Amino acid sequence: MPGNPVWIRQEARLLGAVQIMTGLFVHTLGLLWTYLLVSQILAFQKVYLPFAILSGFPFWAAAFFLLSGIFTVLFERRRSRSLMTCSIVLNILSACSAVIGLLLLCLEFLAYALAKKSIWPHRAGKILSNYLFLFTLLELCVTSTLINWLYKAKHSR
Numbered sequence: 569m570p571g572n573p574v575w576i577r578q579e580a581r582l583l584g585a586v587q588i589m590t591g592l593f594v595h596t597l598g599l600l601w602t603y604l605l606v607s608q609i610l611a612f613q614k615v616y617l618p619f620a621i622l623s624g625f626p627f628w629a630a631a632f633f634l635l636s637g638i639f640t641v642l643f644e645r646r647r648s649r650s651l652m653t654c655s656i657v658l659n660i661l662s663a664c665s666a667v668i669g670l671l672l673l674c675l676e677f678l679a680y681a682l683a684k685k686s687i688w689p690h691r692a693g694k695i696l697s698n699y700l701f702l703f704t705l706l707e708l709c710v711t712s713t714l715i716n717w718l719y720k721a722k723h724s725r
Contacts, residue, residue: 580640580643580644580714580717580718581640581641581644581645583640583710583713583714584636584637584638584639584640584641584644584714585637585641586637586706586710587633587634587636587637587640587662587707587710587711587714588633588634588637588638588641589637590633590637590703590706590707590710591629591630591631591632591633591634591637591707592630592634593703594626594629594630594633594700594703594704594707595626595627595630595634597626597696597699597700597703598621598625598626598627598630599626600696601618601620601621601626601693601696601700602621604692604693604696605617605618605621608692618676618693618696618697619672619673619675619676619679620669620672620673620676620697620700623672625665625668625669625672625700626700628665629662629665629666629668629669629704629707632658632661632662632665633662633665633666633707635658635662636655636658636659636661636662636711636714639651639654639655639658640655640659640714640718642655643655643718649722652718652721652722653722655714655718656715656718656719656722659711659714659715659718660715662707662711663708663711663712663715666704666705666707666708666711667708669700669704670701670704670705670708673697673700673701673704676697677694677697677701680693680694
């Protein structure tokens with residue numbers, strides 16, 4: 569993006585930082601989910617089984633979110649074709665993992681919307697799932713924007 573204004577470079581660097589923070593939040597939510605899952609089995613003998621957590625989504629998606637953010641920031645600091653390609657590929661993988669996560673969370677919302685009883689572990693689980701949904705949606709929006717910008721930059725050279 570040599571001909572692009574400085575503000576686009578700064579925004580891309582900022583969006584990379586948002587991806588890194590989103591990855592950290594998603595990973596932390598995964599750790600909270602794991603703690604809740606273990607503690608609710610011990611305390612309540614009732615379980616809210618989160619589809620997203622059982623698939624390990626917060627952990628592998630957080631890795632993609634972090635890596636795509638790191639490579640986006642690196643690309644904005646040191647311009648090279650290889651960093652651009654890595655950034656595009658990782659952002660595409662990040663977008664795919666976000667879509668998979670959103671689908672898993674939608675299935676979870678549908679499954680537990682049909683539940684007749686709403687006990688404390690279910691309510692706490694739904695709150696964590698809502699936060700995970702919002703951060704995953706944020707990641708999808710940021711990643712889509714970055715893919716668009718990087719793709720345009722790659723083909724404008």
